[in-house]
Amino acid sequence: MNYVLIDDHTWRSLLPLTFTRPVSEIRIGILTIKEKWDKFFSTECSYITEQYLSEKFRIKKEPENILINSSVLPNPALVNEISLLSCGEALIKGNIFIAVRLKSNQLTQDCVFNLTEFKVISTNINFLKITYPWDIFRMNGEALQLDYNLLTYEKKSLELSKTNNILGHENIFVEEDVKAEFVTINATTGPVYIGRHSEIMEGTIIRGPFAIGEHSVIKSGTRIYGPTTIGPHSKAGGEISNSVIFAYSNKVHDGFLGNSVLGEWCNIGAGTNISNLKNNYAEVRIWSYESEKFVKTGLQFCGLIMGDHSKCGINTMFNTGTVIGVNTNIYGSGFPRNFIPSFTWGGTSGYSEYELQRAYEVAEKVMNRRNRSLDL
Numbered sequence: 001m002n003y004v005l006i007d008d009h010t011w012r013s014l015l016p017l018t019f020t021r022p023v024s025e026i027r028i029g030i031l032t033i034k035e036k037w038d039k040f041f042s043t044e045c046s047y048i049t050e051q052y053l054s055e056k057f058r059i060k061k062e063p064e065n066i067l068i069n070s071s072v073l074p075n076p077a078l079v080n081e082i083s084l085l086s087c088g089e090a091l092i093k094g095n096i097f098i099a100v101r102l103k104s105n106q107l108t109q110d111c112v113f114n115l116t117e118f119k120v121i122s123t124n125i126n127f128l129k130i131t132y133p134w135d136i137f138r139m140n141g142e143a144l145q146l147d148y149n150l151l152t153y154e155k156k157s158l159e160l161s162k163t164n165n166i167l168g169h170e171n172i173f174v175e176e177d178v179k180a181e182f183v184t185i186n187a188t189t190g191p192v193y194i195g196r197h198s199e200i201m202e203g204t205i206i207r208g209p210f211a212i213g214e215h216s217v218i219k220s221g222t223r224i225y226g227p228t229t230i231g232p233h234s235k236a237g238g239e240i241s242n243s244v245i246f247a248y249s250n251k252v253h254d255g256f257l258g259n260s261v262l263g264e265w266c267n268i269g270a271g272t273n274i275s276n277l278k279n280n281y282a283e284v285r286i287w288s289y290e291s292e293k294f295v296k297t298g299l300q301f302c303g304l305i306m307g308d309h310s311k312c313g314i315n316t317m318f319n320t321g322t323v324i325g326v327n328t329n330i331y332g333s334g335f336p337r338n339f340i341p342s343f344t345w346g347g348t349s350g351y352s353e354y355e356l357q358r359a360y361e362v363a364e365k366v367m368n369r370r371n372r373s374l375d376l
Contacts (some may be wrong), residue, residue: 002062003041004107005034005070014071014291016307016325016342017133017263022049022057024070027231027246028136029143030151030193030211033073037151039150040079056375061104068099073128073139079121086105090118096129104252122289128230128318133305133323134297136244138260139191141227144209148191149172160185160194168192171208190226219252231264233370238278241276243303246273248370250302260303265366269314269331276303284321294339297321307342309363316347327359 005024014023024034024047024333037045046060047053048067064087073269081091082099090100092115100118128139128146151173155265158174159164161181168187175196184201185192190209194200198212201220210224213232218224225241232247245251249262253270260274277300278284284302285294306324313331318338324330325342331345345354 001039002060002065003037003045004048004059004061004065004067005045006067007050007070009290010071010298011050011067012155012290013132013288014130015133015304016323017136017261019326019342020053020263022047022053022070023130025057026136027132027229027244028073028130028140028146028336030147030213033130034081035068035285036066036147036150038078040074059107061107063104063119064101065104065107066099066101067107069097069129071130072096072098073130073143073146075125075127075297077125078123078127081125085121088118089114090120091123092120093123093125093127097125098127107198132297133260133261133301137227137242137259138299140229140242140244144193144211144229145191147211148193148209151193165367168208173215178243195232199216213247218234242301246308248367248372258303259299259301260305262304262306263308263310263326265309265363265368266306267311269312269316271315272312272318273316274303274318274322276301278320286321309366310357313347327354329354 005092007023010025011023022266025032034045045059048059049057050057083103085150087101091098128142160174163181165184171187172192174194177197178194183200184205187208189207192208193211195212195214197215200218203221204218206224207226209226210228214228215232216230216234222237223239227242228240229244230236231245234245235250235252237252238254239256243257243260245262246264248264249266251257251268255272257274258276284297284299286297288295302321304318304322310324310328311324316330317335319335322338324340327342328340328344328348330336330351334348345352366371367374
């Protein structure tokens with residue numbers, strides 16, 4: 001069977017993280033949403049996404065296909081119900097489209113908005129679905145547990161060195177070629193997954209749920225409170241709480257990051273601190289690209305949402321509920337605005353447009369340092 005992950009209106013409500021990716025390329029838990037579906041179905045899913053993204057994230061069509069909502073996270077029960085769909089049947093829960101099995105000639109981005117030509121089947125199965133950027137850290141604990149079960153099923157963990165101080169050994173899974181000495185890990189509060197070729201330096205304290213991706217590094221003396229995910233090829237340090245860092249990003253130095261999401265190729269300057277709680281303990285409001293205004297999150301704790309390739313200088317201070325677009329460069333004293341559009345350069349002393357060519361040049365240098373190339 002051919003599986004295609006389709007973006008619906010949720011793509012807009014997840015901006016700025018989806019400016020540079022389909023929804024299914026968002027990381028939550030341990031894996032990206034696409035990686036989860038790939039593993040459940042033992043295949044390579046393709047995409048239906050925004051037109052400008054489809055040049056990179058392509059669709060694959062077969063005579064029969066199963067189209068899946070890319071903002072829905074799989075679990076065994078849901079995967080089973082999708083597998084049982086016959087051609088012409090659509091699976092929903094309430095007003096949420098989950099999946100539809102259809103012919104190649106029916107495979108369009110609009111088909112999920114009009115299901116009248118399909119036999120609709122309702123399900124009572126519970127599942128996770130992300131709709132807003134803050135859902136990523138809010139649901140990260142549940143998603144991490146699901147991924148942990150998926151990745152460790154019928155596999156045996158490697159052992160950490162005896163120099164480490166471990167609580168809850170049974171909830172820790174260690175992949176190959178991991179470096180970790182004199183580290184304290186408390187996995188009684190949730191599972192801890194340590195990806196292959198990663199390194200956790202001495203003096204680090206980790207409280208699960210927690211995951212570190214392959215080839216990532218946690219610097220000495222780091223304090224991490226779960227549910228937190230450090231994506232592949234990233235570096236982390238300082239104090240981090242209930243946050244998700246996508247691949248190839250750096251938050252290396254001292255400073256606090258809490259209830260936040262960092263996209264790929266981000267860099268947080270030394271001493272940067274993010275407020276995740278308002279002084280009056282009020283509900284956090286955050287900028288919505290879809291509504292073009294600040295909206296309620298329903299949360300008391302919400303820190304920073306940062307799009308891909310954005311950076312901030314040393315000792316930057318971000319207010320509660322700050323949204324940073326793609327390819328911004330923020331620096332200077334004081335608190336910058338709590339919404340900064342993409343391709344912005346500056347800080348409290350003033351902002352200017354980040355010239356596209358200069359942004360490309362910096363991105364190319366940054367990616368070359370990780371043996372990756374900028375593909376325009």
